[in-house]
Amino acid sequence: xxxxxxxxxxxxxxxRKDVGTLVQEQVxxxxxxxELLNESMIPAMREVGERFSRNEVYVPEMLIAAxxxxxxxxxxxxxxxxxxxxxxxxxxxxxxKGDLHDIGKNLVVMxxxxxxxxxxxxxxxxxxxxxxxxxxxxxxxxxxxxLLTTTMPAMKEVVDxxxxxxxxxxxxxxxxxxxxxxxxxxxxxxxxxxxxxxxxVVERVLAA
Amino acid sequence: xxxxxxxxxxxxxxxxxxxxxxxxxxxxxxxSILLDGVRLGEVIAESAREWQCPMAVPxxxxxxxxxxxxxxxxxxxxxxxxxxxxxxxxxxxxxxxxTAPFLTPRIEATCAAIRYIAEKHADLLPVGMGIGPFSFTxxxxxxxxxxxxxxxxxxxxxxxxxxxxxxxxxxxSLQLILRYLKEQCAAGAKAIILCEPAANxxxxxxxxxxxxxxxxxxxxxxxxxxxxxLLDSLGVDLIFHDCGELTDGMVDSFNQLxxxxxxxxxxxxxxxxxxLVSKKTVLYGNLPTKKFYSDDAVSPAEVERLSVELLRxxxxxxxxxxxxxxxxxxxxxxxxxxxxxxxxxxxxxxxx
Numbered sequence: 001x002x003x004x005x006x007x008x009x010x011x012x013x014x015x016r017k018d019v020g021t022l023v024q025e026q027v028x029x030x031x032x033x034x035e036l037l038n039e040s041m042i043p044a045m046r047e048v049g050e051r052f053s054r055n056e057v058y059v060p061e062m063l064i065a066a067x068x069x070x071x072x073x074x075x076x077x078x079x080x081x082x083x084x085x086x087x088x089x090x091x092x093x094x095x096x097k098g099d100l101h102d103i104g105k106n107l108v109v110m111x112x113x114x115x116x117x118x119x120x121x122x123x124x125x126x127x128x129x130x131x132x133x134x135x136x137x138x139x140x141x142x143x144x145x146x147l148l149t150t151t152m153p154a155m156k157e158v159v160d161x162x163x164x165x166x167x168x169x170x171x172x173x174x175x176x177x178x179x180x181x182x183x184x185x186x187x188x189x190x191x192x193x194x195x196x197x198x199x200x201v202v203e204r205v206l207a208a
Numbered sequence: 209x210x211x212x213x214x215x216x217x218x219x220x221x222x223x224x225x226x227x228x229x230x231x232x233x234x235x236x237x238x239x240s241i242l243l244d245g246v247r248l249g250e251v252i253a254e255s256a257r258e259w260q261c262p263m264a265v266p267x268x269x270x271x272x273x274x275x276x277x278x279x280x281x282x283x284x285x286x287x288x289x290x291x292x293x294x295x296x297x298x299x300x301x302x303x304x305x306x307t308a309p310f311l312t313p314r315i316e317a318t319c320a321a322i323r324y325i326a327e328k329h330a331d332l333l334p335v336g337m338g339i340g341p342f343s344f345t346x347x348x349x350x351x352x353x354x355x356x357x358x359x360x361x362x363x364x365x366x367x368x369x370x371x372x373x374x375x376x377x378x379x380x381s382l383q384l385i386l387r388y389l390k391e392q393c394a395a396g397a398k399a400i401i402l403c404e405p406a407a408n409x410x411x412x413x414x415x416x417x418x419x420x421x422x423x424x425x426x427x428x429x430x431x432x433x434x435x436x437x438l439l440d441s442l443g444v445d446l447i448f449h450d451c452g453e454l455t456d457g458m459v460d461s462f463n464q465l466x467x468x469x470x471x472x473x474x475x476x477x478x479x480x481x482x483x484l485v486s487k488k489t490v491l492y493g494n495l496p497t498k499k500f501y502s503d504d505a506v507s508p509a510e511v512e513r514l515s516v517e518l519l520r521x522x523x524x525x526x527x528x529x530x531x532x533x534x535x536x537x538x539x540x541x542x543x544x545x546x547x548x549x550x551x552x553x554x555x556x557x558x559x560x
Binding site: 057058059060061063067100106148149152153176181182 | 353409410414
């Protein structure tokens with residue numbers, strides 16, 4: 001199946017209702033859901049991410065596109081599950097203890113879903129135990145978000161806590177004050193500088 | 209309005225961080241100090257002395273207003289931090305936002321601290337602090353970006369319930385802020401630092417603004433103009449702070465507020481912004497203090513280089529300027545001395 005231009009463009013433009021309608025039409029017409037996802041929907045979100053990286057679109061457009069993508073996923077996901085098609089991987093993400101900021105986290109959630117991952121959103125102000133539970137429930141990658149320099153040290157606490165429990169998930173960190181150096185310092189496997197980059201880093205650490 | 213005071217600060221080559229958090233967190237009982245107006249006032253004064261700042265600046269804690277508003281709206285205390293409006297609150301409760309008691313213990317202590325400064329430290333300028341109405345609004349909604357974008361397309365609350373919630377939250381935010389600022393002014397604040405860090409290009413698409421949308425004007429500038437009018441009526445100066453990533457148009461729009469000082473984040477090049485900002489407004493900032501905790505991210509030598517560059521280029525730009533931090537300098541456990549060392553470098557480095 002070739003790229004469905006209508007779905008592709010509707011996602012990029014954030015036309016939520018159009019995406020839902022077009023995806024349903026294609027499903028009704030017999031299109032394979034995994035092909036719709038992999039050849040039209042995921043490429044559309046990848047394109048949005050690339051445009052974001054090139055400063056051609058900004059967070060609002062990315063968010064609107066992700067919401068449009070979600071309108072299609074609502075239709076596609078049950079069909080994929082029924083066919084036994086697995087997501088690309090299972091990841092969990094949360095803003096660390098003491099930090100209530102969620103915009104960055106929410107963007108990463110949407111971009112990862114748009115890239116075909118099963119994403120467990122742990123919310124904000126997450127205690128260590130919440131990350132532990134996510135790993136025990138099968139999350140292969142943990143993403144930790146912090147906006148404040150004052151809450152950033154909680155990332156190290158999560159890493160140390162999980163290691164003390166004998167858990168070895170891949171850990172990726174992100175947020176305004178965070179750097180690659182800080183990721184190295186606390187023993188995280190990756191650092192995502194923005195939502196689009198986070199998807200690439202998840203792909204990289206899962207392939208490693 | 210006393211612009212001369214701030215212009216003189218700039219003319220004297222003043223430099224200072226917003227450093228109260230650093231000073232407060234050097235005290236083991238910092239949490240209890242937050243509830244004690246006199247002790248909080250002492251910390252604010254100590255911070256001003258420590259960092260040679262002629263202004264007594266409270267903590268830049270932008271959570272107080274949300275707590276106060278939600279208390280009025282009868283949201284239980286334990287859930288307020290994470291609370292977001294799911295629906296428009298009850299109309300009868302909303303009517304009380306302008307009149308119901310709103311002085312939470314933290315707000316009372318902040319006002320008492322300002323009063324203490326005004327009474328006991330006459331050489332310091334008592335300054336108040338508050339969140340801006342747009343940034344406050346974003347804290348009340350689980351997804352503020354989407355309705356802002358939709359409002360930018362021209363949709364109103366009559367067209368969409370998310371936009372209606374945005375409009376409602378904006379109104380409530382403004383009402384509460386006006387009350388809190390009045391209280392701080394009554395306590396003796398001679399200037400207010402109004403913080404709008406969310407009024408940035410995460411929430412507002414530059415593409416949409418470039419296409420002619422007036423959404424930034426409606427949601428950021430107009431509510432802040434109402435605050436400006438209040439402060440003018442009370443003879444209190446406006447110091448406007450936005451450390452978010454901004455377009456030139458956003459910076460230019462702040463001129464409408466005619467602040468005595470404009471504090472911007474490190475993503476801006478201040479000597480270029482000098483061309484956008486009225487010369488009556490002192491530019492303040494904008495060293496990358498959020499990354500001072502890490503020598504890898506910002507080394508001491510880099511702090512010195514950036515400080516010298518800012519001083520040199522702002523002098524060339526002939527714009528009134530005070531060298532300082534991009535935001536309040538937060539104390540990071542275990543990194544306190546690394547941070548303070550860089551603030552000292554900023555304070556002491558020699559200009560070209």
